[in-house]
Amino acid sequence: MSSRHTILGGSCGYDGATGPGPDFPSEEAVEIGRTDGNGARSRSLAPVLSPSRIGDVNRSRVLQALCDLGPLSRADLARMAGVPRATISGIVRPLLESKLIEEGQPDRHRNRVGKPGRPLWFRSKAGLSGAVALRGDTCETALVSARGEILADHAADLSDPADPKAVLRDILGGLSRVLPSPRPDILGIGVAVPGVCDTAGGRVIGSSQIPGLTGFRLAAALGRRLGASVLIDNDCRAQALGEKWFGEGRGVGTFAAIQTGHGLGVGLVMNGQVFRGEDGRVGEIGHVPVVPGGARCRCGLRGCWETIATLPWVRSEARRRGLPGAARMDARALTALARSGSRDARALLDRYADHLAIGLALLMQLVNPRRLILHGDAGGGGEDLRRRIEERTRARALPYLRAGVDVVLSRLDQQATLLGSAGLVLSETFNLAT
């Protein structure tokens, strides 16, 4: 027997600015029930939503539409959020009064749907979150607004990744450099960790890069010291959340953010929600075996995707082909060499793109994301590499999925994880899908 909370029709069903959201369901359609293992709903339904709860749901849907598609006029906001036009002013007024959002001048260029009206958008420097991105040997911290403005940032080496107290001290030290005061007026703090995270429990399950955090209840330890709400998540998922809030994933229901370079990882957003699996142990697409009997991977398996589509592979191939600068070869250098007329460099660039496409096609076949957003090394290859990857992914995708292959390079790139840490806080605060 499993239980779940269900709000029929309650999800903002839009995917990009393609049309209006669904109508808000009648009270009778809104139910909180239980399902058995076969998905059948039991007859004992909880009471329908109270008017105040419907108000909360409407508010969340308006904020979700604003985050996904804003700036938007009142009329567009009501339409995209699927809430009655008559209620929109009542929802927006307290947000304006609290100075979280503001009303701008009509702007034909920024208003993406409908007639230009006075666009509503988050105020500059409002809705502040503390953001932390741990990256193996460094700790980055920032103060981020709901618009995605990075108002202050700091980076420092971790003093001892094997000692949880030292890591905690480093995080607190970094935050003290960016938060406005010892008792800052912030919504909360988000932390991205390179490892497996139990987001609901605030615990790091395992991290090979920062072994001191393994088994550590990081959210509670930080929360006690800061007197603030603290949320943690895996770095690849934070990266995806950064794209969902502020980047190429805005308004896109299902997309994948793929880290490339020294390793391969993926953060998946499916139907507007970051996919965390049963306990956070997801996203290790780099360790899907794709070469039977292939090279031994650092994980112990053979022929993982990582063994043929990461920088160690690019460098060993560059060495084998006698390319200059093989030991430090990356997508940027390889693309420049290929452009300069090196036939070997062009051939290796084609193979790099083809090998990356293997895992991307796997994602297409498995979840059919609307967009594949590349981070890390692939970005250095620019349009030359992006186009190659997209073509080869298309060639490897099932015929009826090919037209939907959309490979883009992240505009946020290095900042995506930090912004995603802020996105964790914003999503929780505004009661939005994460």
Ligand SMILES: [Zn+2]
């Ligand atoms: Zn592996």
